Amino acid sequence: MFSLMANCCNWLKRWREPVRKVTLVMVGLDNAGKTATVKGIQGESPEDVAPTVGFSKIDLKQGRFEVTIFDLGGGKRIRGIWKNYYAEAYGIIFVVDSSDTERMEETKETMTEVLRHPRISGKPILVITSSV
Numbered sequence: 001m002f003s004l005m006a007n008c009c010n011w012l013k014r015w016r017e018p019v020r021k022v023t024l025v026m027v028g029l030d031n032a033g034k035t036a037t038v039k040g041i042q043g044e045s046p047e048d049v050a051p052t053v054g055f056s057k058i059d060l061k062q063g064r065f066e067v068t069i070f071d072l073g074g075g076k077r078i079r080g081i082w083k084n085y086y087a088e089a090y091g092i093i094f095v096v097d098s099s100d101t102e103r104m105e106e107t108k109e110t111m112t113e114v115l116r117h118p119r120i121s122g123k124p125i126l127v128i129t130s131s132v
């Protein structure tokens with residue numbers, strides 16, 4: 001009986017918790033598998049994804065969290081826009097294609113630059129490796 005009451009209290013407490021909004025920014029080199037990863041999270045097939053032009057915004061609900069993921073284009077010339085999203089980001093998802101050994105140096109330099117940015121410092125980073 002006591003545990004039933006405790007369960008009910010917990011349930012009520014959770015029910016009263018406000019919905020929390022979390023923004024995550026997903027970066028990584030072009031072709032690393034960012035968009036495919038987002039598709040996977042959404043339960044869709046990672047195949048047949050077109051290269052991201054600019055960015056795409058994905059809204060998900062996870063429990064009491066409303067999660068927005070900005071899937072940013074990774075081409076060399078577009079990476080300059082990434083920093084515009086850092087301020088509103090709770091954390092960063094960095095996707096690495098672990099089978100692309102030729103671009104490991106470029107990955108390292110790009111990741112270093114992201115981590116060094118003052119608006120990123122101290123924020124959580126999730127590194128996801130993809131390989132096809």
Ligand SMILES: Nc1nc2c(ncn2[C@@H]2O[C@H](COP(=O)(O)OP(=O)(O)O)[C@@H](O)[C@H]2O)c(=O)[nH]1
Binds near residue numbers: 029034037046095
């Ligand atoms: N089958 C499969 N294909 C993948 C996976 N990750 C990436 N790809 C393919 O790799 C290519 C590049 O992925 P994409 O998500 O567009 O990379 P992005 O530029 O980082 O967004 C696409 O043709 C995807 O279909 C995966 O986990 N499984």
Ligand SMILES: [Mg+2]
Binds near residue numbers: 050071
């Ligand atoms: Mg993409």
